[in-house]
Amino acid sequence: MKDPNDSRLDIWRANLVALTREVGAATRLARMMTFSxxxxxxxxxxxxxxxxxFARGVEAVTGLPAGWMDVPHEAREVPQAARAAIDNETPLARFRGTAHPVRKKTVLRPPEPIFGQPAARRTEDxxxxxxxHRRLVHFRKVRDLAMQDVRRLERHLxxxxxxxxxxxxxxxxxxAxxxxxxPDRADLVGRLEQIDKHRQMLQRHVEKLQQLLGRLGESD
Incomplete structure (x- = not known):
């Protein structure tokens, strides 16, 4: 739903593309914004x-100067600090807003129905x-927090x-x-083999857990 009164949308989108040009940057920024x-x-x-x-949120989370998103930029013009924040997935602020444009109120009201029930049903819907939507947003935030811990465990392993x-x-x-x-020598060697075996198994379980969490809530 594009707001015809705001001509900055194309600039915002182009700057967003410039910010996320590197491989994996778009996914990292989405996680930093706790967004789908x-x-x-x-x-x-x-x-x-x-x-x-959302544009202001991108500036705050990545440490970009205020209003940076409103002026066209190329990828080489992205500040190094903002690039580092995205590369290291270290948000400088917490984004609690929404990306969805706010629908403008119409001047003309639609004709009132003869009977009140259809209008009431529309309001309920x-x-x-x-x-x-609120429940979905909350679910994704909780899920993303869990995924952050899973990624930390994966890096540790x-x-x-x-x-x-x-x-x-x-x-x-x-x-020696x-x-x-x-028996003592065999036990020591066997323990090392078991440690290596279970470490690899744990890494596979962590990877599968991260994949499963990433799929939840993304059916839309």
Whole structure:
């Protein structure tokens, strides 16, 4: 729903494309804004319009100067601080608004129905739509918070404080220094193998969990 009185929408969209030109930047910015990745794709492709509130939110979350989105920019003109905020997925503010443009009130009112029931039903339907949207937005925010923790766990598993190869070398030193053989040596080696096996299994479970969370609430 494009607001014909606001000619800045095309500029906002072009700047949004410039901000998210790098691979994965669009997805990271969507998470920073706690917004639907599906709606983000539609905005970038021009299939969905968005509000000035969202444009101001992009500036606040990425640390762009106020009004930056209102002036055409190329990708090379994106400030380094804003680029770093998106690359590292570190929002500088919390966006609590909406991307949807606010519908302008019409001057002319539609003709009143002869009977009051259709109008009442229409009001109830609109109220139900608003409530459904509110619940969906809340669900996505809660889901995205959970996904942030899952991503942190995934990064921790991928970069453990102690590398397994280094640990195995030290255990080999212990075996050699103690001239261990038999059950003790087999137990030490077996424990290392189990640690490596379960670490890989845990990484797969974390990846699957992240994929499942990412699909929830995106059917629209």
């Amino acid at each position: 990745a599906t709606y983000r794709k539609l905005m970038l492709s021009g299939q969905r319009d968005f509000s000035e509130e 609109e109220g139900a739509d608003v409530e459904a 991928g970069r453990p404080p102690v590398e397994l190869a280094a640990l195995r070398a030290k255990v080999d030193d212990v075996i 220094a103690g001239d261990l053989d038999g």
